[in-house]
Amino acid sequence: MSIKHILKDISPSTISAGLVAVLVGFASSVAIVFQAAQAAGADNHMMVSWILALGIGMGITCFGFSIWYRIPIITAWSTPGAALLAVSLTDVPIAQAIGAFVFCGLLIFLLGISGLFNRIMKYLPLPIAAAMLAGILFKFGLNVFISSEQHLGLIASMLVAYILGKRVLPRYAVLLVLAVGLVFCLLFYAPDTTQLVWHWPTPVWVTPAFDLNILLGTGLPLFIVTMASQNVPGVATLKASGYQDLPLSPIMTGTGLTTMLLAPLGGFTFNLAAITAAICTNEESHTDPAKRYIAGLAAGVFYFTVGIAGAWLIALFTALPASFIAALAGIALFSTIANSLYAATSDAQYREAAIVTLLITASGMQLAGIASPFWGLIGGMMTHLLLSRN
Structure with a gap:
């Protein structure tokens, strides 16, 4: 693919989608990584x-997969995996971790x-x-309105910006929400910038050091959680957005290899994103699905930047109200939630x-340390099989 072709496909909406995806993905779960x-x-x-390794790994895989396949393939660290590590690595030597x-x-x-x-x-x-x-x-959409209990003015201004943006400039509605939210925070909440x-x-x-008990007690559950709670929903996100012919084997191979290479620097897992991917694969990113890959390229560049500027950006994100991040994530996902509900219920x-x-x-719900998306998939498949039996 030529540089000229890429430049022709670039639009502000795809760049903003990549930026919002990185902002939401990083700010919403970096505390769990810490x-x-x-x-x-x-x-x-x-x-x-760790932040450097994760940023570089996600940047390379986002950019590489998206430009090679011309699909907005967004990767991420495993947030459920990080939560698992936070409770299972106590008293485990870091080399064995x-x-x-x-x-x-x-x-x-x-x-x-x-x-397979x-x-x-x-x-x-x-x-x-x-x-x-x-x-x-669903919970991200709910969090928009739950956050209004503490910051009604902020959330209301972001919602109004979204509604007006959808009416006047639908492709740039999320970018308008981001801009309005940032201006509101700067004017009324005076974020602490002394640590920037x-x-x-x-x-x-x-x-790395290898201990069989740690491999089975931490490494294997980390693999299961990552596959069930990240990669499977990540595939669902792409398919729900119309990308049916996915190069799943190369993606799994690439993210696994990236994990092995960057693990000694702190890159504990790399996998398909679901929530942040939904931001880049919906209509707000671009009305033409063939041009949404630019959002993947943008996300790759921004993730790489996050890795390089990790310490500075960590201070910036923690200075902003948590409600801003929650509202930005939820509003950016409104159309994806609607499209997913339609796709889920339109076939009787x-x-x-x-x-x-x-x-x-x-x-x-969580059972056996595995998050609810996996059990939702199991429950749905069992229900379908039982109902479809003659």
Whole structure:
């Protein structure tokens, strides 16, 4: 693909979609990554290294996959995986924790190179996948209005900006929401900017050590959680947006390899994104699905920038009200939630199974340490199989 062709496809809406995806993905869960790093015994220098490794890994995979396949393929760290690590790495030597990350990456790599994940996903009906996605995103939509209890003026101004943007400039509605929200925060909340000090991050290498108990007790659950709670919903997000022919095996292989290479620097997992991917794959990104890959390229550049400027951006994000991030995420996902609900319930053959999937996923339940999207998928598939039996 030529540079001229890429420049022709660039639009402000796709760039803003990539920016919002990175802003939401980073700010909404970076605290969990810090908790995981602290549980592993990482000091401040190591934490900065973790952000550097994660930013570089997500930047390279987002940009590389998106430009190669011309699909907005958004990658992310595993937020459920980080939550798992935050409670399972206590008293685990950091070298053995890194070994568990490498092991998880190896399992993802083997699942991708074998083609097994691609074959499994072919049997997942679109309505059930869409219902799972709607269940994942539902709480983000609710959080917009829950946040108004504390910051009514901020949330109201962002909602008005979205509605007016959809009426006048629908492709740039989310960008308008971002701008209005930032201006409101600067005018009325006076965020603390004293900690916004720039310095270059330094990677910290930790040679992995392998302990069988840690590999089975932490590495294997990390793999299961990442596949069930991130990669499966990530595929559902792309398919619900109309990208049916996905190069799943190369993506799994690539993210697994990236995890193995960057784990010693703190890149604990790389996988398909679901929530942030939905921001880049919907109509607000671009009305033409063939040009939404630019949002993936933009996300890659912004993720790489986040990695380089990790310490500075961490201070910036923590200075903004949490309600701003929650509202920005939810509003950016309104149309995706609506489209997912339509795809989930429009086919009467799958309607009951889709509702079961939606409710289980939205409940947030956890069984055996595995998050609700996996159990929603299981419940929906079982419901469909039982109802479709002659």
